[in-house]
Every structure is written in structure tokens, then in C-alpha cells.
Amino acid sequence: MLIQENLTLQQKLEILSDAAKYDVACTSSGADRRGKKGTTGSAVSCGICHSFAADGRCISLLKILLTNECIYDCRYCVNRISNDTVRTSFTPEEICTLTMEFYRRNYIEGLFLSSGILHTPNYTMEQIYQSLFLLREKYRFWGYIHVKAIPGADPELIARVGHLADRMSINLELPTGDGLKKLAPAKTRERILTPMRQIQKGIRQDQYMVEERKREKKIYLGSGASVSGGRSHTAAQSDASSVKISSKAGLAETKISAAGTASPSGIRKYDSGNTGTASLPSARGALHYEQKSRFVPAGQSTQMIIGATPETDHQILQVTEALYQKFDLKRVFFSAYTAVNDDSELPALGTKPPLLREHRLYQADWLLRFYGFEASELLTEERPYFHQELDPKCDWAIRHLENFPVEINRADYTQILRVPGIGVKSARRIVQARRSAKLDFPDLKKFGVVLKRAAYFITCNGKMMNPTKIEEEYLTHMLTADSRNQTRQLADQSEFRQLSLFDDFALTPQPSAADNMKSLTGQM
Amino acid sequence: MSSNNTTYTYQCEDSTDGILTAVYDAWASRRGHSRIKLQIPREADTMELFSEYIPVQTDAEKAEKVRCSILKKISTEAWEMVFRASLSNQDEKADLIYRFLIGGFYYGAPVTKMMAEPVVMRMTELARSVSNEAHEWKQFIRFDEQAGRILFARFRPKNNVILSVSAHFADRLSGENFLILDTGRSIAAVHPAGQNWYLTSLSEADANAAFSSQPDEYRDLWKTFFDSIAIRERTNPKLQQNMMPLRYREYAVEFGERFR
Numbered sequence: 001m002l003i004q005e006n007l008t009l010q011q012k013l014e015i016l017s018d019a020a021k022y023d024v025a026c027t028s029s030g031a032d033r034r035g036k037k038g039t040t041g042s043a044v045s046c047g048i049c050h051s052f053a054a055d056g057r058c059i060s061l062l063k064i065l066l067t068n069e070c071i072y073d074c075r076y077c078v079n080r081i082s083n084d085t086v087r088t089s090f091t092p093e094e095i096c097t098l099t100m101e102f103y104r105r106n107y108i109e110g111l112f113l114s115s116g117i118l119h120t121p122n123y124t125m126e127q128i129y130q131s132l133f134l135l136r137e138k139y140r141f142w143g144y145i146h147v148k149a150i151p152g153a154d155p156e157l158i159a160r161v162g163h164l165a166d167r168m169s170i171n172l173e174l175p176t177g178d179g180l181k182k183l184a185p186a187k188t189r190e191r192i193l194t195p196m197r198q199i200q201k202g203i204r205q206d207q208y209m210v211e212e213r214k215r216e217k218k219i220y221l222g223s224g225a226s227v228s229g230g231r232s233h234t235a236a237q238s239d240a241s242s243v244k245i246s247s248k249a250g251l252a253e254t255k256i257s258a259a260g261t262a263s264p265s266g267i268r269k270y271d272s273g274n275t276g277t278a279s280l281p282s283a284r285g286a287l288h289y290e291q292k293s294r295f296v297p298a299g300q301s302t303q304m305i306i307g308a309t310p311e312t313d314h315q316i317l318q319v320t321e322a323l324y325q326k327f328d329l330k331r332v333f334f335s336a337y338t339a340v341n342d343d344s345e346l347p348a349l350g351t352k353p354p355l356l357r358e359h360r361l362y363q364a365d366w367l368l369r370f371y372g373f374e375a376s377e378l379l380t381e382e383r384p385y386f387h388q389e390l391d392p393k394c395d396w397a398i399r400h401l402e403n404f405p406v407e408i409n410r411a412d413y414t415q416i417l418r419v420p421g422i423g424v425k426s427a428r429r430i431v432q433a434r435r436s437a438k439l440d441f442p443d444l445k446k447f448g449v450v451l452k453r454a455a456y457f458i459t460c461n462g463k464m465m466n467p468t469k470i471e472e473e474y475l476t477h478m479l480t481a482d483s484r485n486q487t488r489q490l491a492d493q494s495e496f497r498q499l500s501l502f503d504d505f506a507l508t509p510q511p512s513a514a515d516n517m518k519s520l521t522g523q524m
Numbered sequence: 525m526s527s528n529n530t531t532y533t534y535q536c537e538d539s540t541d542g543i544l545t546a547v548y549d550a551w552a553s554r555r556g557h558s559r560i561k562l563q564i565p566r567e568a569d570t571m572e573l574f575s576e577y578i579p580v581q582t583d584a585e586k587a588e589k590v591r592c593s594i595l596k597k598i599s600t601e602a603w604e605m606v607f608r609a610s611l612s613n614q615d616e617k618a619d620l621i622y623r624f625l626i627g628g629f630y631y632g633a634p635v636t637k638m639m640a641e642p643v644v645m646r647m648t649e650l651a652r653s654v655s656n657e658a659h660e661w662k663q664f665i666r667f668d669e670q671a672g673r674i675l676f677a678r679f680r681p682k683n684n685v686i687l688s689v690s691a692h693f694a695d696r697l698s699g700e701n702f703l704i705l706d707t708g709r710s711i712a713a714v715h716p717a718g719q720n721w722y723l724t725s726l727s728e729a730d731a732n733a734a735f736s737s738q739p740d741e742y743r744d745l746w747k748t749f750f751d752s753i754a755i756r757e758r759t760n761p762k763l764q765q766n767m768m769p770l771r772y773r774e775y776a777v778e779f780g781e782r783f784r
Contacts, residue, residue: 009745010744010745010748013745013748013749013752014748014749014752017748017749017752017753018752018753020753021752021753021754021755022755034695035695035696035697035698036698037698037699037718038698038699039698039699040696040697040699040700041696041697042695042696048659048662048663049663049767050663050664051663051664051750051768051776051778052763052764052767052768053750053753053754053764054751054754054759054760054761054764055754055755055756055758055759055760055763055764056758056760056761056762056763056764056766056767057754057755057758058767059750059753062749063753098745101742101745102742102745102746102749104667104669104675104697104700105666105667105668105669105675105742105743105746106665106666106667106677106693107666107746107777143696336758338755338757338758339757352757353755353757353758355758429639432637432639433637433638433639433640435634435637436634436637436638436640436641437638437640437641438640439640443639443640446639446645447639
């Protein structure tokens with residue numbers, strides 16, 4: 001490992017953002033927080049992207065690693081210990097200034113902090129805590145923070161970081177435990193799922209507390225007795241909460257003092273190695289951010305690598321569904337494996353990332369989350385892969401022609417939502433607009449319905465747009481004829497091209513026929 | 525001159541108050557909705573032969589009356605639609621708002637949902653395009669740090685979205701001095717740290733003269749980050765341009781600016 005000292009901030013940023021770029025999640029959504037006097041920042045629930053990189057992915061957060069040093073040797077990872085790359089780390093101060101200065105200029109929506117494992121999981125998590133604490137309390141940053149929880153770190157540490165961050169995520173890395181065993185021998189499924197469960201429980205508990213507080217704050221309008229009852233209730237509640245906070249702060253303080261006297265108890269009970277770490281600051285900064293903020297308010301997400309191991313789409317989708325249902329995740333991200341390491345267990349260097357597959361998985365993911373589909377409806381063990389040329393919704397519709405055509409003016413919302421070419425927004429508009437008028441095809445077009453696909457599956461006032469055979473083969477042919485071209489383009493996008501001095505990515509377009517005509521007639 | 529075929533064209537200022545005043549005057553004239561047209565006069569316009577042109581004097585009081593009736597007799601949602609549409613860059617907006625309000629005062633609150641009605645649909649489109657553009661500028665505006673910790677941003681929106689964009693930054697960066705300049709309309713929002721912000725008129729040339737561009741290390745750091753965060757194997761300029769059209773890049777640091 002080459003640990004480089006004396007790098008400039010620019011060099012560090014280059015190395016540590018380059019090493020973080022394979023992390024997919026860059027969303028800044030889910031938290032809603034207005035600005036506050038004396039602080040910098042706010043959070044918008046729909047999220048804000050600030051730029052788009054050359055690969056077309058959004059840049060919302062300052063996505064960096066705390067360090068790219070790592071004790072693990074996961075075969076798929078650029079930062080594995082056996083890779084001969086330059087290693088460096090940010091100091092917490094550097095992370096804070098970068099975040100603040102970028103944020104002021106509206107370059108970013110907040111911070112995405114991940115890290116390699118330096119020394120031990122606990123040490124790393126502690127460094128992350130230090131950075132976030134500094135950012136929240138000293139720099140008074142009120143914007144969005146997404147942070148990675150390090151599997152294997154002390155639950156107490158994860159819990160405290162969760163109150164400073166908006167979203168936490170733990171990478172599932174690979175869709176199945178077998179893949180993990182093969183490619184990341186130091187990690188186990190259990191080690192990843194334990195903190196995920198902890199965060200889920202923390203979020204649930206937090207939501208419960210908030211609801212409870214709301215219920216108790218309700219004022220009862222009615223007879224005098226119940227009003228006073230309500231008041232005493234709130235008083236008791238605020239008492240209880242102040243006791244709770246002070247006891248919590250007290251707890252933290254005793255722990256800090258314990259650490260100060262180098263006693264083995266308290267928060268330093270785990271072994272952080274002979275690294276001479278600083279102890280965690282008291283949870284009470286000037287803003288009391290940690291006490292006042294909710295636990296992981298923007299929820300939890302995860303990501304897995306697609307195409308490094310031989311799982312089928314069916315398996316991946318099943319895992320995804322299970323994560324949504326059993327772990328209450330906000331998002332599951334898929335990352336098409338980019339061949340970064342030369343390894344016998346992995347696709348060879350130069351293999352194109354499976355972008356089409358990733359795309360299909362995201363489409364299916366949307367169907368699970370917003371369209372009321374179940375994983376078992378989309379793929380089965382007999383048909384474990386997505387159709388190359390049809391999106392999962394079209395594919396489903398063609399195999400379930402008994403449900404079609406759907407009458408736009410009468411069918412219920414859930415039925416309309418399942419029609420290919422109709423999305424959540426257009427379905428809502430349809431349901432709203434048909435209360436006051438009978439809808440016809442031109443109306444649908446205005447609502448944003450893609451008639452190119454929808455026309456085969458719907459009727460307006462009992463009529464279809466064009467005469468259509470409702471028959472599997474015919475529809476497949478009609479629908480793929482159009483998407484064939486597009487799909488091919490998407491598959492070709494990953495085509496690796498050698499840079500050439502003279503013919504550089506079509507920057508100088510070939511003259512068109514019209515141009516040639518113009519030059520002949522002297523217009524040019 | 526007022527024969528049965530005469531139409532009346534109310535010419536109003538291109539502002540929310542201007543349009544609402546015209547709505548008030550036109551309505552109060554009792555000349556019949558079908559004979560009335562609202563118009564924002566442009567130099568290139570040709571005059572119609574059988575139309576009487578009536579210039580409208582913008583009157584904040586009349587505009588306020590119309591606003592109150594919309595809120596009271598239609599709905600808050602309808603008012604929001606009217607307000608947003610009035611900031612649009614489409615010249616048809618004045619007449620469209622008038623037509624929309626005819627329906628609004630007749631049907632009441634349900635009017636905003638009557639998408640099959642072309643006027644309502646078009647209003648929704650205008651309002652949506654204004655709020656979408658405002659959201660996109662909240663993403664893509666870039667501040668430049670000037671001497672004295674002043675943040676300076678320029679942008680060139682199609683619709684007049686400086687109000688909503690500035691309100692967003694006033695909330696977010698309450699402790700900063702910032703100035704946002706709409707270079708197309710020469711309007712600027714000025715926000716002194718910790719105080720209320722206000723609009724003023726300012727031309728791009730004047731602003732450039734006042735703010736000398738100075739080297740800023742974070743600008744270079746941002747460019748470094750922008751380049752290193754992209755995955756080379758997935759390069760996709762078409763997708764990039766779909767997500768961030770060229771018109772948003774004029775003043776974006778990472779795409780190289782025209783002015784430094």
C-alpha cells in the first residue's frame with residue numbers, strides 16, 4: 001500500500017472522489033428541513049440534483065471517501081488492500097471546509113461520506129462521527145448528509161451517527177450470500193444485515209415516538225375538564241422528554257469522562273487498536289443537533305453489484321423485494337459491475353458494464369415500489385431473466401392479455417396503472433379528469449400517456465385507437481419493432497472506444513446531405 | 525365604432541398585477557367575455573382592424589381584489605396556478621388567465637381538475653413549466669465568491685422565476701450576502717446577510733463591472749471533482765444533455781463559462 005503524505009487538497013479530492021464514484025446512491029431526497037437563522041442549509045423532500053457528470057449520472061452530493069485505505073481484500077473493489085494504488089485520507093476539517101464551500105456556491109446538496117476500513121470498523125466509524133459532528137456543530141451545516149454505516153462497528157456508534165445524518169446505507173455488496181463468500185471473504189451476510197436491522201428498528205422507534213408526541217400535544221376542544229387534561233398531559237410529556245434528553249446527555253458525558261481517564265468502560269469499550277484515536281466529543285454541541293434531530297429521517301438504502309456474480313434477475317428481484325418488505329428500505333440501488341480488477345473470479349478487464357440489465361432492474365424496481373407489482377409477477381424461476389427488448393411492464397402485459405383492454409373511462413386506478421405507457425402521474429390525471437368529461441385518445445396524449453405503447457391495451461368509450469389483434473405474438477412484434485433500435489443503442493453505449501487524436505467522439509459532425517447541398521449552391 | 529362585430533383588446537403590462545388589473549377592468553366593463561381579449565403588447569404585433577384597443581393602467585388595488593376573489597370563490601390551488609402562469613414567457617398567458625377565470629368563477633374549485641378543457645390544460649402546462657423551471661434553476665445556479673464574501677450568481681431563465689429561486693436561497697443561505705441576476709430581464713435579487721431580500725433592476729454589464737472575477741480555489745476543486753466522479757466506462761453525453769440541457773450550462777463552472 002502506498003500511503004502518500006503531503007498531498008494537496010486537490011489531489012486528495014481527486015483520489016477520494018474517484019474511489020467513491022462506484023457508489024450509486026446520490027439522492028438527496030426524503031428529508032424536509034427549512035433553513036434556520038445562524039446555520040447554513042436546508043433539505044428539500046424531493047431532493048435536488050446539482051449537476052450531471054459525463055456518464056449522465058446526477059451529482060447531488062459531495063461523494064467522497066474518508067479514506068481509501070482498507071484492511072479488506074474484496075475482489076470487486078478498487079480499494080482492496082492488494083491493489084497498488086495511492087492511499088490517502090481526509091481530515092475531518094478538510095471534509096467540512098469542502099462541504100461548506102461547495103454548498104455555499106450551490107455546487108452540491110450535501111455530503112455523501114463513505115470510507116474504506118481504516119484499522120478497524122470502529123475506528124473508521126468514529127472518524128465518520130467526528131467529521132459529521134464537526135460539520136453539524138462547528139460549521140452549523142443544516143443540509144443533507146448521507147453516510148455509510150460500517151458493518152461490524154459498535155451499535156452505539158451507529159446509533160449516534162444516525163442522529164447526525166439524514167440517510168444511512170449499508171451496502172449489501174452482492175445479491176446473495178454465496179457471492180459474498182466468494183468475492184468478499186471478510187464479509188458475511190449476517191454482518192451486513194445486523195446493522196441494517198438496527199437502523200430499521202431505530203427508525204421505527206423514532207417514528208413511534210414522534211407520533212406519540214403528536215398525539216399527546218393535541219388540544220382537546222370541549223368541556224373545561226378535558227382541556228386541562230390535555231394541558232397536563234403535554235406538561236407531563238415535556239417533562240418526560242427533558243428528562244430523557246438530559247439523561248441521554250449525561251450518559252454521553254459519563255462515557256466521555258470514562259474515556260478521558262482511559263478506563264476500559266463506556267463508549268471506548270471496544271478495541272480500536274493502538275491507533276491513538278481521539279475520544280468522541282460530547283453529544284452536546286452548541287446546536288444540540290444530535291439530541292434534537294430525528295434518527296435517520298430520510299431512511300435507509302442499500303446497493304448491490306450486478307454482473308460480478310452469476311445470480312439471475314429473478315434472484316436479484318426477489319432479494320430486492322425482501323429488502324423493501326422486511327427492512328423498510330427507501331431504495332435499493334443496482335450497480336452494473338465495472339471491471340476494475342484483474343481477477344480470475346470476476347469478468348475480465350474490458351468487459352462492458354451490463355447497463356441494459358441494470359436498466360431493466362431499475363424499471364422493475366419502480367414497478368415494485370409505485371405500481372403495486374410483486375416480484376413473482378414479473379419473473380419466475382422458469383423465466384429468470386428480463387426480456388431484452390421489452391420493458392418489464394410491457395412484458396408482463398403481453399403475458400397477461402386476459403386483463404386487457406382496459407376502459408379508460410371506467411377502470412379503477414390500479415388497473416390503469418398497470419397499462420404500459422401510463423405512469424403514476426398520467427394515471428392520476430386520468431382519474432381526476434374523467435370526473436368532469438369523457439376522455440378520448442387526444443386527451444390522453446396531453447396527459448402524458450405514451451400512446452405508442454398504451455394504444456394496444458386500452459379503449460376509450462369502448463373503442464380502440466387502431467384495429468388491434470389482442471394476441472401475444474402480434475403485440476410482441478409491434479412493441480419491439482419500435483424499441484429494438486433504442487435497446488440496441490443502450491447496449492452499445494458501453495462500447496469502449498480507443499481515444500484517437502483525429503476522430504474524437506464525433507465532436508466534428510459529418511456534413512449532412514443538406515449541408516452538402518448548401519455548399520454547392522453557395523449558401524455556405 | 526362599437527358595432528356588433530367589434531372586439532375589445534385590453535393591453536396590459538407584463539406582470540402579475542398588470543394582468544390581474546386587466547382582468548378586473550375587462551370584467552367590469554360588462555362587454556361580454558366573447559368580445560374581450562387580453563394582450564400583452566409587443567412591438568412586433570400587428571393591429572387588428574375591427575378591434576378597439578384599451579390600454580390598462582396597472583393598479584395594485586384592483587389586482588389585489590381579483591386575487592382575493594380567486595382565493596375566496598375558487599381555491600388556493602387556482603390562485604397558485606394563475607400566479608405561476610402569470611410568470612410564464614408565453615404571450616398568450618394574459619388571455620388564458622382571463623378565460624381560465626371565467627371558468628373558475630363559474631365552476632368554483634373543481635375547475636383546476638378539468639383537464640379535458642383546453643384552457644385548463646394549457647394553464648396547467650404553463651404553471652407546470654414555470655414551477656419546473658424554477659426547480660431546475662435551484663439545481664443549476666452557481667454562485668461565485670467575490671471580494672467581501674459576496675456570492676454572485678447569474679442565470680438566464682425562460683420564465684420569470686427569480687422570485688421562487690431567490691426565496692429558496694434566502695431560506696437556505698440566510699447568513700450569506702448574495703446577489704442573483706436574471707441576465708435576460710436585468711432584474712436582480714439582493715440578499716444582505718441576515719436581512720430581508722429585495723428585487724432591483726441591474727444590467728449584466730453593470731454587474732460585471734462591479735464584480736471583478738477573482739481566482740477561487742474551490743472553483744477548481746469543483747471541476748476536479750466533477751471530472752473524477754464520472755465513470756469512464758459509462759460515458760453517455762446524450763443522457764447528460766437530457767438531464768442538464770445546454771441552456772442551463774451558460775454560467776455553470778464545470779462546463780466552462782463564457783465570462784470569467
